[in-house]
Amino acid sequence: MYNKRIRPDERPVFPKRAVITGGMPYGNKELHFGHVGGMYVHADVFARFMRDRIGKENVLFVSGTDCYGSPALESYRKLKESGYDKTIQDYVRSNHEKQEETLKKYKVSLDIFAASGLEPAAKMHNKVSAEIFNTLYEKGYLEKLSTPQFYDDELGVFLNGRQVVGKCPIEGCQSEKAYADECSLGHQYMPSELINPISVLSGKKPSFRSVTNWYYKLENDIDTLKEHIDVLKKETNTRKYETVIIDEFLQKPLVHIPKKYFEDKDQDAILSEFPEHELVDEEKRKSLMCIFKSLDDRDKARRVLENNGIHYTAGKTLVPFRLTGNVEWGVPVPKVDEDSENLTFWVWPESLWAPISFTRTLLEERGLPEDEWQKWWNSDDSQVYQFIGEDNIYFYAIAEIGMFKALGNLKMPDIIANRHILFMDTKASSSSEIKPPMADELLSHYSADQLRMHFISLGLSNKSTGFKPQVYMPEEERQGADMVVKEGNLLTNVYNRLIRSCFYTLQNKFDSKMPDLPVSQKVLEFAKEKALEYERHMYNHEFHRISYVLDEYIREVNKIWAATSREADKNNDMDAWRQLLADTFYSCKVMAVLLHPIAPDGCEMFADYMNIGYNMWNWDKIFEPLNAYVPDLASHKLKYLEPRVDFFKKPEWQLNAKEE
Numbered sequence: 001m002y003n004k005r006i007r008p009d010e011r012p013v014f015p016k017r018a019v020i021t022g023g024m025p026y027g028n029k030e031l032h033f034g035h036v037g038g039m040y041v042h043a044d045v046f047a048r049f050m051r052d053r054i055g056k057e058n059v060l061f062v063s064g065t066d067c068y069g070s071p072a073l074e075s076y077r078k079l080k081e082s083g084y085d086k087t088i089q090d091y092v093r094s095n096h097e098k099q100e101e102t103l104k105k106y107k108v109s110l111d112i113f114a115a116s117g118l119e120p121a122a123k124m125h126n127k128v129s130a131e132i133f134n135t136l137y138e139k140g141y142l143e144k145l146s147t148p149q150f151y152d153d154e155l156g157v158f159l160n161g162r163q164v165v166g167k168c169p170i171e172g173c174q175s176e177k178a179y180a181d182e183c184s185l186g187h188q189y190m191p192s193e194l195i196n197p198i199s200v201l202s203g204k205k206p207s208f209r210s211v212t213n214w215y216y217k218l219e220n221d222i223d224t225l226k227e228h229i230d231v232l233k234k235e236t237n238t239r240k241y242e243t244v245i246i247d248e249f250l251q252k253p254l255v256h257i258p259k260k261y262f263e264d265k266d267q268d269a270i271l272s273e274f275p276e277h278e279l280v281d282e283e284k285r286k287s288l289m290c291i292f293k294s295l296d297d298r299d300k301a302r303r304v305l306e307n308n309g310i311h312y313t314a315g316k317t318l319v320p321f322r323l324t325g326n327v328e329w330g331v332p333v334p335k336v337d338e339d340s341e342n343l344t345f346w347v348w349p350e351s352l353w354a355p356i357s358f359t360r361t362l363l364e365e366r367g368l369p370e371d372e373w374q375k376w377w378n379s380d381d382s383q384v385y386q387f388i389g390e391d392n393i394y395f396y397a398i399a400e401i402g403m404f405k406a407l408g409n410l411k412m413p414d415i416i417a418n419r420h421i422l423f424m425d426t427k428a429s430s431s432s433e434i435k436p437p438m439a440d441e442l443l444s445h446y447s448a449d450q451l452r453m454h455f456i457s458l459g460l461s462n463k464s465t466g467f468k469p470q471v472y473m474p475e476e477e478r479q480g481a482d483m484v485v486k487e488g489n490l491l492t493n494v495y496n497r498l499i500r501s502c503f504y505t506l507q508n509k510f511d512s513k514m515p516d517l518p519v520s521q522k523v524l525e526f527a528k529e530k531a532l533e534y535e536r537h538m539y540n541h542e543f544h545r546i547s548y549v550l551d552e553y554i555r556e557v558n559k560i561w562a563a564t565s566r567e568a569d570k571n572n573d574m575d576a577w578r579q580l581l582a583d584t585f586y587s588c589k590v591m592a593v594l595l596h597p598i599a600p601d602g603c604e605m606f607a608d609y610m611n612i613g614y615n616m617w618n619w620d621k622i623f624e625p626l627n628a629y630v631p632d633l634a635s636h637k638l639k640y641l642e643p644r645v646d647f648f649k650k651p652e653w654q655l656n657a658k659e660e
Contacts, residue, residue: 067117069347148208450488
């Protein structure tokens with residue numbers, strides 16, 4: 001079993017096998033830039049690195065379209081009202097195919113991009129969903145609860161999650177975009193807690209009618225999850241802010257009661273009606289805080305407050321995690337009793353295990369045994385890495401971990417949660433007032449390489465960061481360089497120029513034959529220093545630090561080339577030229593290995609012109625000289641590079657722009 005805590009002076013050890021997953025986009029939309037830049041590019045860079053680092057046969061990169069649930073159903077309903085005459089499967093398939101095409105344009109190298117409601121994955125996903133439900137049921141981790149569900153009295157229909165909007169009831173949350181039991185920032189609560197609910201169908205306040213569903217007893221997992229979070233805190237590749245968010249939910253149930261509501265009421269008399277609780281009354285705080293031993297006790301206190309007309313907000317805590325619902329468009333739930341008939345899975349839980357379904361679908365298509373997936377999801381020498389957005393931490397890092405531990409045959413995934421990627425200074429969301437650009441649209445202004453380079457440099461592991469492409473700014477607001485172009489220039493200008501200079505010099509002076517000379521010790525040491533920094537940052541998923549390492553390495557070698565080549569040319573010193581070419585081609589080889597996960601096409605073109613091919617990406621050879629790749633370096637001839645051929649290209653409109 002590999003160690004996930006490393007000292008500053010040791011190299012990280014990677015698992016023998018890895019599954020990388022990307023958070024699934026809903027089936028009711030195409031991809032905006034936040035889907036790609038905020039998560040998929042990071043997941044792809046890591047997946048490509050892992051293929052190079054441990055062997056491509058040992059890596060699976062899986063994702064897909066989240067077909068089910070109220071978002072797709074509500075979008076389809078609106079489309080039908082405007083005259084759309086196709087099925088919901090047709091609607092979802094159209095969006096799925098567009099999503100897949102967009103990801104290909106951004107060079108996202110998924111082994112499978114499936115769809116939970118479309119074949120070939122749908123049948124497997126239904127099977128996996130049933131297996132998981134039955135296992136949790138048989139182990140006693142599920143409970144049946146009758147809870148109030150929103151009902152539109154005017155239209156006579158139950159309302160699904162996205163057909164109700166209100167204000168989030170969680171203390172401190174400012175989201176005005178809260179749905180039936182979750183808000184736009186990922187907070188969870190019971191439907192009865194939603195503040196000022198309105199039906200999006202009729203515009204009226206809905207009533208409640210009792211419905212029965214199955215819930216996973218997540219509230220019982222507080223101690224187990226606290227133990228899990230203690231382990232995470234000791235690992236060097238766990239994002240600190242992620243553990244802070246998880247900790248916030250692992251608190252006992254509580255309510256915040258503004259003190260102003262007790263000005264004309266008997267506070268002691270009201271609080272005496274509460275079940276046993278701890279009262280926190282700090283002089284500087286405007287609210288009292290009452291902490292309870294259980295959710296039932298908190299709910300009893302809430303009813304006391306409501307009966308007395310006192311407003312309150314709930315603190316974050318674990319609540320029963322709903323598994324089922326009555327939305328027709330969904331995965332069928334196994335019928336374990338009469339209350340389970342005609343139920344479907346709520347979209348969130350089934351989307352958590354969808355990557356398992358997709359993995360099993362992929363392995364089945366490859367003709368492997370049915371239990372092959374266990375080697376990837378439940379083996380000491382394997383690891384699953386799940387890339388998500390921060391809004392989904394509750395689901396993946398809490399609910400999923402709780403259920404996976406309960407199932408007992410799944411290893412705990414590493415959850416890599418990125419902070420928000422903003423458009424200018426606003427959260428990128430297709431449901432926000434300021435619509436972010438679609439991912440395809442960006443590619444008419446920038447190359448995929450430029451955007452990939454820019455997205456990983458944003459530092460989303462630490463903070464929410466604005467994406468500010470100048471092509472979307474008014475002319476008067478454009479100041480300084482366009483950062484997308486500037487960061488892409490490391491590839492299109494500096495590295496591209498360095499490679500071309502090496503090839504043209506070798507062609508002109510040495511008939512494209514590599515000098516068979518030992519690489520200078522300083523060059524070897526510098527390459528090793530940068531590669532090991534890079535490896536460590538990749539292990540810790542600190543992608544912005546990778547961009548710093550690459551920038552320093554490439555620019556420094558370029559400076560050395562410029563200075564040394566001038567001197568060799570001035571003195572017509574062929575020996576100096578030979579050594580410089582041996583050193584610089586070696587450095588360019590190491591750079592190509594490091595850049596390969598970010599800008600694969602240009603790097604693979606370099607390997608092709610070097611007449612080395614795929615063997616170049618093997619990290620076991622990263623520090624080896626070029627003669628380790630070819631049998632006879634002295635007779636090894638590189639491909640001829642025609643004039644003005646670029647390994648890394650700019651879009652047409654940038655070619656005449658001022659160089660940065």
